[in-house]
Amino acid sequence: MVKSTVKIIGSTLVLLIIIFSIDYLFLRHLFWQRLIINIGIFLIYSLIYFKYLSKE
Numbered sequence: 001m002v003k004s005t006v007k008i009i010g011s012t013l014v015l016l017i018i019i020f021s022i023d024y025l026f027l028r029h030l031f032w033q034r035l036i037i038n039i040g041i042f043l044i045y046s047l048i049y050f051k052y053l054s055k056e
Contacts (some may be wrong), residue, residue: 011053015045 019038027034 007053011049015042018045 019041022037022041023034027037
């Protein structure tokens with residue numbers, strides 16, 4: 001139980017760090033491009049999470 005909670009919190013933090021760093025470094029003033037790329041990052045990350053990381 002504790003391992004899965006730590007894994008979920010860790011993967012959420014990694015996702016937030018990836019999105020924030022790409023937003024801050026590359027897409028600071030581009031609202032629509034930033035929104036589309038953030039949605040894409042979220043979809044790809046969730047696909048990877050459910051395919052590989054959620055299995056124990």
